Every structure is written in C-alpha cells, then in structure tokens.
Amino acid sequence: METLTANAAATADIYRPALHYAARxxxxxxxxxxxxxxxxxxxxxxxxxxxxxxxxxxxxxxxxxxxxxxxxxxxxxxxxxxxxxxxxxxxxxxxxxxxxxxxxxxxxxxxxxxxxxxxxxxxxxxxxxxxxxxxxxxxxxxxxxxxxxxxxxxxxxxxxxxxxxxxxxxxxxxxxxxxxxxxxxxxxxxxxxxxxxxxxxxxxxxxxxxxxxxxxxxxxxxxxxxxxxxxxxxxxxxxxxxxxxxxxxxxxxxxxxxxxxxxxxxxxxxxxxxxxxxxxxxxxxxxxxxxxxxxxxxxxxxxxxxxxxxxxxxxxxxxxxxxxxxxxxxxxxxxxxxxxxxxxxxAGYWTALAGQEPFSLADTTINDGEQVLAGAAGTVQRIDVTLTSGTAEEFGLILRGDGANGTRVGIRPDEGKLFVDRRESGQTGFHKAFPSLDTAPIRATSGSYSLTIFVDRCSVEVFAQGGQVTMTELIFPAENSTDLSVFAVGGTATVTSLQVTQLA
Structure with missing residues (x-):
C-alpha cells in the first residue's frame, strides 16, 4: 500500500465518487x-x-x-x-x-x-x-x-x-x-x-x-x-x-x-x-x-x-x-x-438523492462562444438536456469548468458525432494515453439531441438519445472546477430544455 502525505491524501479525497462504488x-x-x-x-x-x-x-x-x-x-x-x-x-x-x-x-x-x-x-x-x-x-x-x-x-x-x-x-x-x-x-x-x-x-x-x-x-x-x-x-x-x-x-x-x-x-x-x-x-x-x-x-x-x-x-x-x-x-x-x-x-432510485431545487432553462440560444450558467455549478449532478441544431458546427456543455478548463460534451451535427473532450479536464498528465477526444455516432431526432449526463467527482457518464448511445469517461478536475457552461462554435444552437439536479 502506498504511504500518503497529508496533502496527497487530501487531493485524492476530492475524487472519491459519490454515486459510484469504489473500494475504501x-x-x-x-x-x-x-x-x-x-x-x-x-x-x-x-x-x-x-x-x-x-x-x-x-x-x-x-x-x-x-x-x-x-x-x-x-x-x-x-x-x-x-x-x-x-x-x-x-x-x-x-x-x-x-x-x-x-x-x-x-x-x-x-x-x-x-x-x-x-x-x-x-x-x-x-x-x-x-x-x-x-x-x-x-x-x-x-x-x-x-x-x-x-x-x-x-x-x-x-x-x-x-x-x-x-x-x-x-x-x-x-x-x-x-x-x-x-x-x-x-x-x-x-x-x-x-x-x-x-x-x-x-x-x-x-x-x-x-x-x-x-x-x-x-x-x-x-x-x-x-x-x-x-x-x-x-x-x-x-x-x-x-x-x-x-x-x-x-x-x-x-x-x-x-x-x-x-x-x-x-x-x-x-x-x-x-x-x-x-x-x-x-x-x-x-x-x-x-x-x-x-x-x-x-x-x-x-x-x-x-x-x-x-x-x-x-x-x-x-x-x-x-x-x-x-x-x-x-x-x-x-x-x-x-x-x-x-x-x-x-438504474437506481435517483429522486432520493436530489438536493436543492433543480436549475432549469428552456428555449435559449447559445451564441458563438462559451456562456457560464449562473446557479448551475456543482460537482455531483444529473443533467438532462435537449439541444437543437442551428448554424454552429459544434455545440454542447462544458462540465466541471473553471473558466479556462473543463470537460466538453458536445455534438458535431454535420459529422453525426457525439464527443467527449477531456484534454483540458483537469489532471491529465499522469499518463500519455489519458488526454483524449473521443467520439461516437449519433443521429438527430427532428434536429435535436437529448442527453442525460451523470457527473461525479471523477467521472462523466453520457446517455444519449434515450440510451441508444453511451459514453463513459474518467476525469480528474480541480476541486474548485464546478462551473457548468454551454458553448457553440462557428454559429448558434438552442437549448430546448435543460435541468440540472444536484445529487447528494
């Protein structure tokens, strides 16, 4: 067993998951x-x-x-x-x-x-x-x-x-x-x-x-x-x-x-x-x-x-x-x-874990760039979002952000791709294979994409289009990286609906 300094132990604790099982x-x-x-x-x-x-x-x-x-x-x-x-x-x-x-x-x-x-x-x-x-x-x-x-x-x-x-x-x-x-x-x-x-x-x-x-x-x-x-x-x-x-x-x-x-x-x-x-x-x-x-x-x-x-x-x-x-x-x-x-x-009894009143947003345009959602920050969350294509070449959410870094979960509609980009997600330098931009095929439903995302202290699990496509990724963000943002590149998109539930 490794011996930890106090600082190392404190750092390690910020990644212990709240929703997922890990050994002691x-x-x-x-x-x-x-x-x-x-x-x-x-x-x-x-x-x-x-x-x-x-x-x-x-x-x-x-x-x-x-x-x-x-x-x-x-x-x-x-x-x-x-x-x-x-x-x-x-x-x-x-x-x-x-x-x-x-x-x-x-x-x-x-x-x-x-x-x-x-x-x-x-x-x-x-x-x-x-x-x-x-x-x-x-x-x-x-x-x-x-x-x-x-x-x-x-x-x-x-x-x-x-x-x-x-x-x-x-x-x-x-x-x-x-x-x-x-x-x-x-x-x-x-x-x-x-x-x-x-x-x-x-x-x-x-x-x-x-x-x-x-x-x-x-x-x-x-x-x-x-x-x-x-x-x-x-x-x-x-x-x-x-x-x-x-x-x-x-x-x-x-x-x-x-x-x-x-x-x-x-x-x-x-x-x-x-x-x-x-x-x-x-x-x-x-x-x-x-x-x-x-x-x-x-x-x-x-x-x-x-x-x-x-x-x-x-x-x-x-x-x-x-x-x-x-x-x-x-x-x-x-x-x-x-x-x-x-x-x-x-699977699980999610309502029992819900904390404060959910953050909600509807029918909101995402302009070219990034927009932090005031009141939506957190470290352990369920995010239910429907995004609709506009003129942007890619659009989506930035999870566990700090203004400069974060994990991007987004759509490239012309390519038919869902992606998770964790290259600037926090700690990535512990192994050369870890920083990654990963993609999956996805098809729009009437121009829209529905995602359910579970954010935990060291992970992101994405269930897209009602669970037809899933993507699971580890991330290791700083403790103060808690912002949730929306983004678009090269044009606009629409947040048709968004609900962010903080999970105890």
Missing amino acids: NTWLNDPNGLIFHEGVYHLYYQNNPLGNVWGNMSWGHATSTDLLTWTEHPVAIHCDENEDIFSGSIVHDRDNTSGFGTGSAGPLVAIYTSAFKPGSRHEGIQAQSLAYSLDGGYTWTKHANNPVLTRGSANFRDPKVIKYDGGAGSYWVMVAVEARDFKVVLYKSDDLKNWEPLSDFGPANATGGIWECPDLFPLPVDGDPDNVKWVLTVNLNPGGPNRGSAGQYFVGDFDGTSFISTSTVTTGLNNPDLSREYQWLDWGRDYYAAVSFSDAPDNRRLMIGWMNNWEYANHIPTTPWRSPMSLAREMSLQTIEGSLSLVQRP
Missing part, C-alpha cells in the same frame, strides 16, 4: 458474481486487498439495496499460495444440484477462474473452480475438488453461468473465453461440478485485443415477451472504438447448444474504420468487463462495468483507492432503424 483503500477491477439475493444487490469484484495496483487477485464484496449506496464487506474469496482468484459469476443453486446446500436452503455457488501460480499442481494454466456460501454470500468455502473444468490452457477464463430452460432441456450453461483465440466457449452441466462442451463462438467483429468477460442473456424485442432474442457480450483489450479497453455485443439466437449471431459484420472489409460498424456497449474510454446481475427483480437486465482502461489503469491519481465501478444500467433490446440494438438507461 485498495485496487479494484472487473465486477464479478453480480447477483440479487434476498432483497440485496451483491457486487463482487477483482480486488487487490494488499495494495492499490493490480495484483494478489481476490474477490472483494459490496452490497446495496438501491444500486447507489454501497457497503463494503471483508474480502469474500481470497487468493492463496496456489491460485489467484480471477473473474467469474455466482448463481443461486435453488435445487441444490451441486450438493453444497444443507437442509432445504439452496446455496450460492461462485464459479471463478483459478489462475494457478508457479509451484502449484496446475502451474501455468487457468481453469474453472467453485466456492459456495451458506449464509447469503458473506462467507465462502472453496470446493475441495477444484478445478472442476480445465482445458490445459493458460488463457481459459471468466466463466458466466446461467440456468437455461428451453426446448433442449434444463441445465446450467457456462460461457467463458479462450482469450487469445478470440473465442467464447460454451459448456453445460447438471450439477455445476461436471461439465461437457457445447459449442464455440468467434472470432467475430472486433479482434484487436484479447477477449474477456463474456455474458449471455435473453431480452424481449421492443418489450414483446413473445419475441425474444439472445445477447452475447464480450469485452476486449485493447481494440476499443476510441483506443484501449471496451466491450462489444452480438444479437442472435441460442438454442441451448449454440449461439448464432445475426449481427456479425461480414461486409465492408475494406472499410478502414470498420470498428464504427460494430455494436459497442459503450463508446467511451472507461467502461470495461461489464457483466449483468443474476436474478435481478422483475426480470430486469442490470449491468455494471469497471470504470477504467488498461492503458492507464494503474496510474490514475486516486490514491489510496484506485478505480470505481460504473453506474448500474438497465438494458433493453429495441428496433432502431431496422436493426436490433441495446439501449441502456441508468
């Missing part, structure tokens, strides 16, 4: 084992309990009842002399198919990757192992006969297990990856202990970096329960649309054996910017390893990602803690211009 004083990365159980959301995650850079991988643990306020608990599953505990998932084994339960209570079972250390019996390989909990997820016992599934591979990891009930029967299905082969591998089991292969998927679409942290889940199309498609998500590092770590998804069908994508890009291979044609979970630089909750209430599909990027993850200036999680997002599958696309909306 250690490192975290990928979310693991997300499950809703007995009225509580459980967030497990890759954690270094001994420091604030990657290493000593174990499963940290936090809980919430509202997806916004999190309580940190002791480390759930520890690394030891034989293995690091890499990513995985948790299921509620209601029927005690594993035999780990006692009496009528079905256990929680964690399926995780054992990354075996030098000198261990399985040195050099990654394989899938089990641990179980009989107290609702707070204490865990490793299975005596681990690992339960091995391929003799050094890069076989990140199992997400679901319960499949369909035409082929009822059984557990595991989706994992052969990371360097750009493959998702599927297995089935009746008891979580004995696994047999089903099929492979990939390579497909983005293969600019290793594949990690897959997920597989069904969603109704446009809310129709009689029309269900399956979504396969897979994260990759590097190879994202704006450099570094990112997540992509495929839409298709799953028959209990094979996933068949109907959204793989197979044409336009001479396009030098083919990545813009892929379906990305998020277009920002800081949304990775996203996975969904098991057993979320009302069949909601809720997802959380790690809010960082492996290009600079170990260097962000948030000592002694390092890395937050994203907000939880509710996923839906909608038909947009003839194609099926994931739409993501922030």
Whole structure:
C-alpha cells in the first residue's frame, strides 16, 4: 500500500465518487458474481486487498439495496499460495444440484477462474473452480475438488453461468473465453461440478485485443415477451472504438447448444474504420468487463462495468483507492432503424438523492462562444438536456469548468458525432494515453439531441438519445472546477430544455 502525505491524501479525497462504488483503500477491477439475493444487490469484484495496483487477485464484496449506496464487506474469496482468484459469476443453486446446500436452503455457488501460480499442481494454466456460501454470500468455502473444468490452457477464463430452460432441456450453461483465440466457449452441466462442451463462438467483429468477460442473456424485442432474442457480450483489450479497453455485443439466437449471431459484420472489409460498424456497449474510454446481475427483480437486465482502461489503469491519481465501478444500467433490446440494438438507461432510485431545487432553462440560444450558467455549478449532478441544431458546427456543455478548463460534451451535427473532450479536464498528465477526444455516432431526432449526463467527482457518464448511445469517461478536475457552461462554435444552437439536479 502506498504511504500518503497529508496533502496527497487530501487531493485524492476530492475524487472519491459519490454515486459510484469504489473500494475504501485498495485496487479494484472487473465486477464479478453480480447477483440479487434476498432483497440485496451483491457486487463482487477483482480486488487487490494488499495494495492499490493490480495484483494478489481476490474477490472483494459490496452490497446495496438501491444500486447507489454501497457497503463494503471483508474480502469474500481470497487468493492463496496456489491460485489467484480471477473473474467469474455466482448463481443461486435453488435445487441444490451441486450438493453444497444443507437442509432445504439452496446455496450460492461462485464459479471463478483459478489462475494457478508457479509451484502449484496446475502451474501455468487457468481453469474453472467453485466456492459456495451458506449464509447469503458473506462467507465462502472453496470446493475441495477444484478445478472442476480445465482445458490445459493458460488463457481459459471468466466463466458466466446461467440456468437455461428451453426446448433442449434444463441445465446450467457456462460461457467463458479462450482469450487469445478470440473465442467464447460454451459448456453445460447438471450439477455445476461436471461439465461437457457445447459449442464455440468467434472470432467475430472486433479482434484487436484479447477477449474477456463474456455474458449471455435473453431480452424481449421492443418489450414483446413473445419475441425474444439472445445477447452475447464480450469485452476486449485493447481494440476499443476510441483506443484501449471496451466491450462489444452480438444479437442472435441460442438454442441451448449454440449461439448464432445475426449481427456479425461480414461486409465492408475494406472499410478502414470498420470498428464504427460494430455494436459497442459503450463508446467511451472507461467502461470495461461489464457483466449483468443474476436474478435481478422483475426480470430486469442490470449491468455494471469497471470504470477504467488498461492503458492507464494503474496510474490514475486516486490514491489510496484506485478505480470505481460504473453506474448500474438497465438494458433493453429495441428496433432502431431496422436493426436490433441495446439501449441502456441508468438504474437506481435517483429522486432520493436530489438536493436543492433543480436549475432549469428552456428555449435559449447559445451564441458563438462559451456562456457560464449562473446557479448551475456543482460537482455531483444529473443533467438532462435537449439541444437543437442551428448554424454552429459544434455545440454542447462544458462540465466541471473553471473558466479556462473543463470537460466538453458536445455534438458535431454535420459529422453525426457525439464527443467527449477531456484534454483540458483537469489532471491529465499522469499518463500519455489519458488526454483524449473521443467520439461516437449519433443521429438527430427532428434536429435535436437529448442527453442525460451523470457527473461525479471523477467521472462523466453520457446517455444519449434515450440510451441508444453511451459514453463513459474518467476525469480528474480541480476541486474548485464546478462551473457548468454551454458553448457553440462557428454559429448558434438552442437549448430546448435543460435541468440540472444536484445529487447528494
């Protein structure tokens, strides 16, 4: 663990998020084992309990009842002399198919990757192992006969297990990856202990970096329960649309054996910017390893990602803690211009966090230049804004500004682009890859663009056009950089509506 001077500790504290989970004083990365159980959301995650850079991988643990306020608990599953505990998932084994339960209570079972250390019996390989909990997820016992599934591979990891009930029967299905082969591998089991292969998927679409942290889940199309498609998500590092770590998804069908994508890009291979044609979970630089909750209430599909990027993850200036999680997002599958696309909306009970009366503005022209909005300053905010094109070549908002610097979130209508420019967002010099101008495709609706933006002490999350496009970015502004401004370049635009809610 790093030792802090008083000044460094004070500086680090100004970045601790109010809306997002971060460990108290250690490192975290990928979310693991997300499950809703007995009225509580459980967030497990890759954690270094001994420091604030990657290493000593174990499963940290936090809980919430509202997806916004999190309580940190002791480390759930520890690394030891034989293995690091890499990513995985948790299921509620209601029927005690594993035999780990006692009496009528079905256990929680964690399926995780054992990354075996030098000198261990399985040195050099990654394989899938089990641990179980009989107290609702707070204490865990490793299975005596681990690992339960091995391929003799050094890069076989990140199992997400679901319960499949369909035409082929009822059984557990595991989706994992052969990371360097750009493959998702599927297995089935009746008891979580004995696994047999089903099929492979990939390579497909983005293969600019290793594949990690897959997920597989069904969603109704446009809310129709009689029309269900399956979504396969897979994260990759590097190879994202704006450099570094990112997540992509495929839409298709799953028959209990094979996933068949109907959204793989197979044409336009001479396009030098083919990545813009892929379906990305998020277009920002800081949304990775996203996975969904098991057993979320009302069949909601809720997802959380790690809010960082492996290009600079170990260097962000948030000592002694390092890395937050994203907000939880509710996923839906909608038909947009003839194609099926994931739409993501922030999940959580936001009204309970609202502070003073919101700042509002309507039907206001933005002239060429920047205009500070008196009364709209803050450090933790929800901003709902609709902007309408005029003659400006770009327009938008400047977040966490100080008159000279700030994070620009804007639209370039002629290019059909949403952008986040954090090159002058505050501290950017800690790593050469951090300063960035990142873009995403966006289409106007009757000439207008609607954005919901969550500003926290070290991050910006943008949900555009009702969640059709999202961008997630870390920022590290000065404590006194609190202004909110509007801007236009080369002409005018209109703030059709704006509401700024300060969040406690």
